[in-house]
Amino acid sequence: MDPLKIIKVGGNIIDNPEALDRFLEQFAKVQGPKILVHGGGKLATKLAEDMQVPVNMIEGRRITDAVTLDIITMIYAGKINKNIVAKLQANHCNAIGFTGADGNVICSVKRPVKTIDYGFVGDIVKVNPEVPDVLLQNGVTPVFCAITHDNNGQLLNTNADTIASALAVGLSKYYATELIYVFEKNGVLMSVDDEDSVIENINTESYEKLIKDGVIADGMLPKLTNCFDALKAGVSKVIIGNASVISNKNQKYTTLKL
Amino acid sequence: MDPLKIIKVGGNIIDNPEALDRFLEQFAKVQGPKILVHGGGKLATKLAEDMQVPVNMIEGRRITDAVTLDIITMIYAGKINKNIVAKLQANHCNAIGFTGADGNVICSVKRPVKTIDYGFVGDIVKVNPEVPDVLLQNGVTPVFCAITHDNNGQLLNTNADTIASALAVGLSKYYATELIYVFEKNGVLMSVDDEDSVIENINTESYEKLIKDGVIADGMLPKLTNCFDALKAGVSKVIIGNASVISNKNQKYTTLKL
Numbered sequence: 130m131d132p133l134k135i136i137k138v139g140g141n142i143i144d145n146p147e148a149l150d151r152f153l154e155q156f157a158k159v160q161g162p163k164i165l166v167h168g169g170g171k172l173a174t175k176l177a178e179d180m181q182v183p184v185n186m187i188e189g190r191r192i193t194d195a196v197t198l199d200i201i202t203m204i205y206a207g208k209i210n211k212n213i214v215a216k217l218q219a220n221h222c223n224a225i226g227f228t229g230a231d232g233n234v235i236c237s238v239k240r241p242v243k244t245i246d247y248g249f250v251g252d253i254v255k256v257n258p259e260v261p262d263v264l265l266q267n268g269v270t271p272v273f274c275a276i277t278h279d280n281n282g283q284l285l286n287t288n289a290d291t292i293a294s295a296l297a298v299g300l301s302k303y304y305a306t307e308l309i310y311v312f313e314k315n316g317v318l319m320s321v322d323d324e325d326s327v328i329e330n331i332n333t334e335s336y337e338k339l340i341k342d343g344v345i346a347d348g349m350l351p352k353l354t355n356c357f358d359a360l361k362a363g364v365s366k367v368i369i370g371n372a373s374v375i376s377n378k379n380q381k382y383t384t385l386k387l
Numbered sequence: 388m389d390p391l392k393i394i395k396v397g398g399n400i401i402d403n404p405e406a407l408d409r410f411l412e413q414f415a416k417v418q419g420p421k422i423l424v425h426g427g428g429k430l431a432t433k434l435a436e437d438m439q440v441p442v443n444m445i446e447g448r449r450i451t452d453a454v455t456l457d458i459i460t461m462i463y464a465g466k467i468n469k470n471i472v473a474k475l476q477a478n479h480c481n482a483i484g485f486t487g488a489d490g491n492v493i494c495s496v497k498r499p500v501k502t503i504d505y506g507f508v509g510d511i512v513k514v515n516p517e518v519p520d521v522l523l524q525n526g527v528t529p530v531f532c533a534i535t536h537d538n539n540g541q542l543l544n545t546n547a548d549t550i551a552s553a554l555a556v557g558l559s560k561y562y563a564t565e566l567i568y569v570f571e572k573n574g575v576l577m578s579v580d581d582e583d584s585v586i587e588n589i590n591t592e593s594y595e596k597l598i599k600d601g602v603i604a605d606g607m608l609p610k611l612t613n614c615f616d617a618l619k620a621g622v623s624k625v626i627i628g629n630a631s632v633i634s635n636k637n638q639k640y641t642t643l644k645l
Binding site for chain 1: 434437470473483
């Protein structure tokens with residue numbers, strides 16, 4: 130059986146209509162079962178401005194109050210998700226849009242208040258892979274936005290990277306799953322300013338060394354730790370690269386394996 | 388096999404959070420395969436006001452320009468549809484939200500311009516019932532909002548009554564389908580101001596007589612003509628009544644059969 134590819138695309142592509150169109154054309158051509166997970170980009174901030182809703186930041190983090198959750202739901206699950214689905218259909222990819230509430234696929238708990246009340250933000254507690262599995266078996270491609278639910282009727286804003294990783298782990302019961310993060314750089318870089326310095330392969334051992342040597346730090350550290358957690362939980366491999374990774378161009382990218 | 392119930396709920400319930408909660412509780416309890424189709428209510432107009440987008444009316448009809456289509460997509464497919472799905476999940480009904488683009492279920496053409504350019508409004512040309520069918524077979528309940536697509540990447544605003552009817556006809560290949568319109572009155576009334584004057588049964592013959600006698604006119608005439616068209620195209624029966632029709636209370640309602 131073909132591996133299942135779970136491909137997460139970030140806000141930088143969502144915010145650029147031409148780049149998004151090109152990406153979706155390439156995504157539609159990816160062979161075998163696949164799932165798309167997309168971030169939100171800047172459209173939610175734009176709508177908040179148009180509605181004159183103030184952005185509520187605490188310690189540099191955006192707080193999801195009730196109005197902000199509405200905005201996120203409208204933008205992520207409405208405008209972005211449904212336009213992606215329609216464009217994939219135009220590219221002959223039979224897509225279907227999802228939040229974690231649809232099919233009860235991703236259940237979360239509202240993040241407990243410690244020092245900061247993040248509002249309607251969800252931490253994933255359970256993935257029910259049955260509905261995506263039955264759709265994949267029928268040649269349909271689920272497209273997830275970054276929203277989950279708490280099983281009590283509440284939608285929750287949830288990190289898209291984490292959704293992709295949780296889906297890959299949850300579906301590893303049924304498929305060999307590959308988790309592919311498409312972002313603005315060519316991969317994990319030895320030298321952050323040199324796009325040619327892609328580290329092509331990282332395993333548990335070399336990962337420890339890269340951390341010790343200070344190559345992996347800051348934002349990349351929690352991201353890669355999450356990737357290794359996904360590998361330990363059953364995901365076959367994780368790929369990190371720019372949009373060309375999905376079209377098998379002769380472009381370098383980073384592959385993570387245990 | 389149980390008949391498939393396709394239940395369309397109108398804007399008057401969508402606009403009233405308590406009435407919507409009660410309705411969804413009752414809907415969750417409906418036995419057998421079922422599909423919910425919901426209208427939009429007044430939330431789209433409210434968002435247009437918040438965004439200071441002018442409403443564009445020609446001859447009393449709202450025109451769906453590009454900005455209005457975005458608003459409709461955000462409200463219908465985002466805010467309303469996803470909150471309904473989350474609430475149905477809380478009521479132990481495994482719901483999944485749909486536009487006609489999802490699963491390529493409902494294909495439309497942009498309404499041709501004759502005297503009025505309605506903008507991004509779609510007239511349904513094809514229903515592909517395969518994806519809803521596979522979900523129904525797996526105990527999942529599709530929830531449709533009033534948006535379709537043209538297979539070329541364009542979402543289109545489409546009448547919710549028509550979507551319900553097209554789905555009922557499309558799925559009548561696989562199921563005995565019952566089309567249930569939930570609206571603000573108790574049913575088709577002999578006397579428009581008397582809620583006790585429900586006409587409980589209408590068939591082709593009595594329908595002709597009711598038109599001749601002037602009992603059915605104005606807005607009800609095209610609605611009922613569409614219902615009889617659905618019956619002729621394979622739907623088993625059409626029920627028209629208030630929200631209590633789905634909970635089998637001893638309330639009168641109207642049943643249409645050929």
